[in-house]
Amino acid sequence: MSLLKAEGLFKSFGKTHALDGADISIRAGEVVAVMGPSGSGKSTLLHCIAGILPPDKGTVHYSGQDLTAMNDSKRSELRRTEFGFVFQFGQLVPELTCLENVALPLRLSGMKRKDAERASRDWLARLEVDGVADQRPGETSGGQGQRVAVARALVTRPKVIFADEPTGALDSLNGERVMHLLTTAARETGAAVVLVTHEPRVAAYSDREVVVRDGRSRDVEFAR
Amino acid sequence: MNRVMSDLALGVRLAVGGSRKSWARLALQGVGIGLGVALLLFAASLPSVMEARDDRQDARNPVTEGAGPAPLLAIEQGHPFRSEYIRGSYLKARSPEAPVPPGIDRVPGDGEIFVSPALAALLDAPGGELLKPRFPQKVIGTIGQAGLQNPNELHFYAGDAKIQEEPDGNTVYGWGVPNDGGGLNPVLWLLSVVGLVVLLFPVLVFVGVATRLAAAQRDRRLAALRLVGAAASRVRLIASGEALAGALAGLVVGFGIFFAVRPSVNGISIAELSTFSSDVMPAPALTVTVVVAVPVLAVVTSLVAMRRTIIEPLGVVRDQKPVRRRLWWRLVPVAAGVALLVSQIGELSATARPDPWPVVTGIVLLMLGIPVLLPWLVERVVFTVRGGSPALQLAVRRLQLDSGTAARVVGGVAVVLAGTVTLQMTLAGVEQDVRTNEEKEASFSYLTINPDPAVDPGAITAALEKTAGVDGVHEIGRTFGELNSGEYVVVTIASCEALRSQATVPDCVDGKAYVVPFSNGLVEAKAGDVLTIKKSGERWTVPAVETVEGTRPGLVVTPAAARGLRAEQFELIAVLDGAVPDVAEHTRNALAAYPWQMHTYFVGQDDTNEAERVFGVIRRALLAGSLLTLLVAAGSLLVVALEQVRERRRPLAVMAASGVPRGTLARSLLWQNALPLAISTVVSLATGIGLGVLVMRVSGSSVAFDWAGIGLVTAVVVGLTLAVTALTLPSLRRATGALGLRTE
Amino acid sequence: MSIGHALLGLLEGGPRHGYDLKRSYDERFGQDRPLHYGQVYSTLSRLLKNGLVTEAGVEAGDGPERKRYAITDAGVTDVERWLSTPEKPEPYLQNTLYAKVVLALLSGRSATEVLDAQRAAHLTTMRELTKRKVDGDLADQLICDFALFHLEADLRWLELTAARLDQLAVEVTR
Numbered sequence A: 001m002s003l004l005k006a007e008g009l010f011k012s013f014g015k016t017h018a019l020d021g022a023d024i025s026i027r028a029g030e031v032v033a034v035m036g037p038s039g040s041g042k043s044t045l046l047h048c049i050a051g052i053l054p055p056d057k058g059t060v061h062y063s064g065q066d067l068t069a070m071n072d073s074k075r076s077e078l079r080r081t082e083f084g085f086v087f088q089f090g091q092l093v094p095e096l097t098c099l100e101n102v103a104l105p106l107r108l109s110g111m112k113r114k115d116a117e118r119a120s121r122d123w124l125a126r127l128e129v130d131g132v133a134d135q136r137p138g139e140t141s142g143g144q145g146q147r148v149a150v151a152r153a154l155v156t157r158p159k160v161i162f163a164d165e166p167t168g169a170l171d172s173l174n175g176e177r178v179m180h181l182l183t184t185a186a187r188e189t190g191a192a193v194v195l196v197t198h199e200p201r202v203a204a205y206s207d208r209e210v211v212v213r214d215g216r217s218r219d220v221e222f223a224r
Numbered sequence B: 001m002n003r004v005m006s007d008l009a010l011g012v013r014l015a016v017g018g019s020r021k022s023w024a025r026l027a028l029q030g031v032g033i034g035l036g037v038a039l040l041l042f043a044a045s046l047p048s049v050m051e052a053r054d055d056r057q058d059a060r061n062p063v064t065e066g067a068g069p070a071p072l073l074a075i076e077q078g079h080p081f082r083s084e085y086i087r088g089s090y091l092k093a094r095s096p097e098a099p100v101p102p103g104i105d106r107v108p109g110d111g112e113i114f115v116s117p118a119l120a121a122l123l124d125a126p127g128g129e130l131l132k133p134r135f136p137q138k139v140i141g142t143i144g145q146a147g148l149q150n151p152n153e154l155h156f157y158a159g160d161a162k163i164q165e166e167p168d169g170n171t172v173y174g175w176g177v178p179n180d181g182g183g184l185n186p187v188l189w190l191l192s193v194v195g196l197v198v199l200l201f202p203v204l205v206f207v208g209v210a211t212r213l214a215a216a217q218r219d220r221r222l223a224a225l226r227l228v229g230a231a232a233s234r235v236r237l238i239a240s241g242e243a244l245a246g247a248l249a250g251l252v253v254g255f256g257i258f259f260a261v262r263p264s265v266n267g268i269s270i271a272e273l274s275t276f277s278s279d280v281m282p283a284p285a286l287t288v289t290v291v292v293a294v295p296v297l298a299v300v301t302s303l304v305a306m307r308r309t310i311i312e313p314l315g316v317v318r319d320q321k322p323v324r325r326r327l328w329w330r331l332v333p334v335a336a337g338v339a340l341l342v343s344q345i346g347e348l349s350a351t352a353r354p355d356p357w358p359v360v361t362g363i364v365l366l367m368l369g370i371p372v373l374l375p376w377l378v379e380r381v382v383f384t385v386r387g388g389s390p391a392l393q394l395a396v397r398r399l400q401l402d403s404g405t406a407a408r409v410v411g412g413v414a415v416v417l418a419g420t421v422t423l424q425m426t427l428a429g430v431e432q433d434v435r436t437n438e439e440k441e442a443s444f445s446y447l448t449i450n451p452d453p454a455v456d457p458g459a460i461t462a463a464l465e466k467t468a469g470v471d472g473v474h475e476i477g478r479t480f481g482e483l484n485s486g487e488y489v490v491v492t493i494a495s496c497e498a499l500r501s502q503a504t505v506p507d508c509v510d511g512k513a514y515v516v517p518f519s520n521g522l523v524e525a526k527a528g529d530v531l532t533i534k535k536s537g538e539r540w541t542v543p544a545v546e547t548v549e550g551t552r553p554g555l556v557v558t559p560a561a562a563r564g565l566r567a568e569q570f571e572l573i574a575v576l577d578g579a580v581p582d583v584a585e586h587t588r589n590a591l592a593a594y595p596w597q598m599h600t601y602f603v604g605q606d607d608t609n610e611a612e613r614v615f616g617v618i619r620r621a622l623l624a625g626s627l628l629t630l631l632v633a634a635g636s637l638l639v640v641a642l643e644q645v646r647e648r649r650r651p652l653a654v655m656a657a658s659g660v661p662r663g664t665l666a667r668s669l670l671w672q673n674a675l676p677l678a679i680s681t682v683v684s685l686a687t688g689i690g691l692g693v694l695v696m697r698v699s700g701s702s703v704a705f706d707w708a709g710i711g712l713v714t715a716v717v718v719g720l721t722l723a724v725t726a727l728t729l730p731s732l733r734r735a736t737g738a739l740g741l742r743t744e
Numbered sequence C: 001m002s003i004g005h006a007l008l009g010l011l012e013g014g015p016r017h018g019y020d021l022k023r024s025y026d027e028r029f030g031q032d033r034p035l036h037y038g039q040v041y042s043t044l045s046r047l048l049k050n051g052l053v054t055e056a057g058v059e060a061g062d063g064p065e066r067k068r069y070a071i072t073d074a075g076v077t078d079v080e081r082w083l084s085t086p087e088k089p090e091p092y093l094q095n096t097l098y099a100k101v102v103l104a105l106l107s108g109r110s111a112t113e114v115l116d117a118q119r120a121a122h123l124t125t126m127r128e129l130t131k132r133k134v135d136g137d138l139a140d141q142l143i144c145d146f147a148l149f150h151l152e153a154d155l156r157w158l159e160l161t162a163a164r165l166d167q168l169a170v171e172v173t174r
Helices: A042-049 A072-082 A098-108 A113-126 A142-155 A172-189 B002-016 B022-060 B117-124 B186-211 B215-227 B230-265 B284-306 B328-343 B355-386 B390-401 B404-443 B457-465 B496-500 B583-590 B605-649 B649-657 B662-699 B707-736 C003-011 C018-028 C038-051 C073-084 C092-104 C111-135 C138-163 C165-172
Strands: A002-013 A016-027 A030-034 A057-062 A083-086 A160-164 A192-194 A209-211 A216-217 B072-081 B084-093 B111-116 B139-143 B155-159 B446-451 B470-482 B488-493 B515-516 B528-534 B539-541 B552-555 B569-578 B598-601 C053-058 C068-070
Touching: A016 A042, A016 A057, A016 A192, A016 B662, A016 C068, A030 A042, A030 A172, A042 A057, A042 A160, A042 A192, A072 A083, A072 B117, A098 A113, A098 A142, A098 B390, A142 A160, A142 A192, A160 B569, A209 C111, B002 B022, B002 B230, B022 B230, B022 B284, B022 B539, B022 C003, B072 B583, B084 B117, B084 B230, B111 B117, B117 B139, B117 B155, B117 B355, B139 B457, B139 B496, B215 B230, B215 C018, B230 B284, B284 C165, B328 B355, B328 B662, B355 B390, B355 C003, B355 C038, B390 B662, B404 B583, B404 B662, B446 B457, B446 B583, B457 B470, B457 B569, B470 B496, B496 B515, B528 C165, B552 B583, B552 C111, B569 C053, B583 B598, B583 C111, B605 B662, B605 B707, B649 B662, B649 B707, B662 B707, B662 C165, C003 C018, C003 C068, C003 C073, C018 C068, C038 C053, C068 C073, C073 C092, C073 C111, C092 C111, C111 C138, C111 C165
Parallel strands: A016 A216, A030 A192, A030 A209, A083 A160, A160 A192, B084 B155, B111 B139, B488 B552
Antiparallel strands: A002 A016, A002 A057, A209 A216, B072 B084, B111 B155, B446 B569, B446 B598, B470 B488, B470 B528, B470 B569, B515 B552, B528 B539, C053 C068
C-alpha cells in the first residue's frame, strides 16, 4: 500500500519537457533514492510529488487525497504538517539563529515559542549540533548547517521527508554523516524519505531506487 | 594622483559601460538626483527673484524732493476690490519733461490710464463691470515688465488733472529710490525659512539615497574587482567614481529640468508667489555650491555607506555581527538645535526680524538630527522586540542584521514629515490668529471711509445714503496715544449708534467707555492708566472701561466720556446690508468720483472665506510638496525592499516549499517596512511638533495643532507602507515559486 | 567476459563464416587483445555441441573458414538470458558490460535495461556494504569504503554509458 503515488506526470517549462509521463510510488517508512543524470527531471519530479509545483498532467495521491486538486494554501499546509524538506544549500533563514530556524515550522503551526524551542533543542542534540543552537547559519560549517536543516525537516515529525541533493555541497565524510543521521532518524520516526541524488554512495543509504531518464521514471515498485 | 584619477575613471566606466541594467541604474540615479538638483537650482534662484522684484519696486518709488517746481504730481492709491487689492498712482504732469515711471512710455494725460496685464484681464473678466466705474479712464496701454513686481500684479498709472500740490509731498522729481523697511512680515519670513529648510533638506537626503540605488548589485561587482586583486582603498576610489558618474548625470538632468521648467513659472499664480521667468536666475555662488556639493555628497554618502560593508573578494560580507551604534554623538545635533531655538524664544517681536542665523542653524540642526538619530533608534527598538509571531520574528531578525539601509531611507521620509508637521502647525497658528480676527469682523458689516480732509463729508454722506444696501452713515473720530507701559493705543470716539456697527455693545449709553482686546486676549488699557496723546502730548486718564468684543482693538469711548480728547481724524462708517450681494463694491462705486481722495476698508463676511482660500492654497501646495517627497522616498523604499527580496530569493523559495504560507512571508515584509517607518513617523511627529512649538514661540504666535493635517500625512505614510509592500509581493511570488529552488 | 555469448550475439545478425566472426569481434571488442583463430573455432565447436549454433552450409573448398554458422533458437534464448542477468558486482567488469551493451544494441534489444539491471545489482551490493559499514567498526568501515568507492566508479560508468547510448548505437550499427 503506497503512501504517496504519482501517475503519468507531465510538466514542461516553456519548450523543455521536464517530466514526460513519470510514475512513482512511495510506501510508508521506506527510503527511496531518485537517481538519474542531471537535467533528467529528478528535481521536478520531487517538486511535483511534494506539492510544490502543480504538474501539467497526471495525479499525485497522498494517503487518499489528490494533491493536484488542492489549492495553494491547502498544499502549503500539507507540506508544513506532513512533509519535511532538506535541500542542497541556502535553506536556513540567514537572519534567524539555528534554534529559531528549527523552531520555525512548529511556531507556524501555532506552537508556543518556548515549547517549540525546547523541542527544537532536542532535535539539534539528536543531530549532534546543539553547540550551534544560538549561532546564525552563516556562522556554522556546511555540515553543521545541513544537520540543522535535517533537524528542521524532522522536527514536525513528518510522514515524508523530501531531500534534494542533501549532501551536494558537502565532502564525503560530512555527506555520509548527514545521510546516516537523516536515514536513522527517519527510520526511528517512521518517516519515508524521497532522496534525490546523483551520488551512488548516497543512494546506497536507500532501500530502493527509482531511475529518472528524459522525464520518464522507472519504478519497479510502481508496476506491482 | 595619476592612479587616483585612473581608479575614479574606472569607476565611471563601470557605472556607464556594460549592460542595459547599468544604464537603467544610471538613468534612475540621474533622474533622482536631477530632481533634487532642479529643486536646489530653483531655491538658488530665490535671491535673484527677490532682488529683481525689489529693484523694480525701488525703480518706481518716487523721488519726492528736488530743486525748483516739481515736474510731476503723484498720489499713490490702493483700491480694494473684493479680495484683490489694486495699487497704482494718479499722476499729473506739470511740464513736458515730467519723469515717466518705469514700464510705460509716457505720463498719462487727464482721463487716460495704463493698466497692468493682470488688471486688464480682471476688468475684462466676468464681474469686471463691477470694477469699471472706478476706472472710467481711457486705457492707452499696458504696463511693461519693468514697471511690475510680478506678472500677476494689479497695477495702474492714471492721469488726473484735479491733483493739487500738497504740503506733505505729492511732488515727484524723478523715479527710483531705494526703499528699506517694508519687506516680508517677520512671521512670514520665519515661515519661509522653515519651509525652505524643510523642503531642501529631504532633497539632500534623497540625493544620498539615490546614490545608493541598486547598491547591492554594485557591491557584488566591486567584490569581483577585489577578486582580481584591487586593494580595499582602491575599491573605495572606484566606488566613488561610480557615485560620481551618477551625480554628474544628475547635474546634467537637473540643469535640463531647470531650464525646461523655467519658462512656465510665469503661469504659477499663487498671489505673491508669481514671478517673471527672466527673474529666475540661480545665484552664481549658490550654483557653484550645488555643482560642487552634489558630487561631493554622492561620493561621501557612498563611502560612508561602505564603511560597514566590507567588500571581500568572495562576495559581500553582510553576516558579520552587527556593530552596536553609539548614541552620544547622534544626540549632539538635536541638543544643539533645540538649545539654539530656545535661546531665540521671544526675540521676534511684531516688527523686528531676529538674527536669522541662530534660527536657521537651529532648524537645520534639528532636522539633521532626525536621520542621524534614526538608525540608532531603529536598532534599539528592533533589539528590544521579543516574541511575537513568526512573521514579526523574521522581520525583526532581518532588521537586526541590517537596519541601516532601511533607517537611511526612512530618515528622508522623517525629515519631510517633521518639516510638514512644523509648517502645518506654524500655518495653523497664523491662521488661527487671522481667523479669530476675521470671525470677530464677520459678525459686522460696514465700510469705513477715510476721506481726504479737503473733501466735503456732507457730499460723501449724501452719495452713500443714495446707494442701495447702505443702512446708515455715521461719523466717528480717532486719536492715538501711548500708555505708560509704552503700549500704543488707538482711541475711537463714537456715538453709541455708530459704535453698535462695529462692537457688541447692547447697553451702550453716552458716557460709557469700552476696551476691545487684541485677538491674543491682550487687554491693553484699564481704568486709571494714563494715556499720552501722540500729537498734542496731552495726558488723559482712562475712565472705567468694559471689555467688549469688537472689530478694532483699542479704546472705544462715547462722546460724553471723551471729555479732554480731541479727534485727530474723522472717519465715516457706512453700515451695510449684508444680504445685498457685492454691497461693498456698489458702495465703493458710489464713491468713484473721489478716486484718490479716500481710503475704504470693508469689514464683513467675505474675508473669512478669503483667508480660508489663501491658507487652503498654501496648505494644499505644502501638502502636495510633502506628498511628492514622500512618494520619492517610498520609491527608494521600494527599491530597497525589492533588492532584499532578490538577495534572499533562495531562503524565501525554500521556506515557501517547506510550507511556510505566503501570507506569513508577506506579513514579514510588511513588518520589515512598517517597523522603521512607524519609528520614523513617531520621531518625526515628535520632532515636528516640538520644532513647531519652538518656532511659534520664537515668532510669538499662538500654538495650534493641525491634527487633520498630521493625521492625513500619517495616513499617507501608512498607505505608502502598504503600497510598497504590495508592490514587493509580485517579486516575492516569483521568488517563492519552485523556480526559485533551482540552483544556478 | 564470455567469448561464446559475444559470438552468439554477433551471429544474431545473420549466418557468418568463422573468419568474419573473428573480424567483427576484433573490431568491436578486441582492440587490446584480438582473438586467435583457434579460440574462435574451439568456441564455435563448443556452441555447436551444445546446440546453440548450427552449420548453415559449406562453400566449395576445404578448411574451417569455408563453413558458415547460424544461431539456433536455443542460442537466442541463451543470449537473452545472458544480457538480462546482471554481472556479479566486482571490479573490472567493463569489458563484459561493454560487450553486453554493444550486443544489445546490435541485436535491437534494450541496452538501457541491461544498464539498469546492472545498476540495481550494484546498488544492492552497495547497500549491503553500507549497512555493514554503519554497523561495523573502523576497520570494517575502511574496508567497505574501499569496495564502495570502486563500485561507485562502476556505477558512474554505467550512468555515463546510459547517457551516451544514442551516440553508441549510431557508431556500432554503422
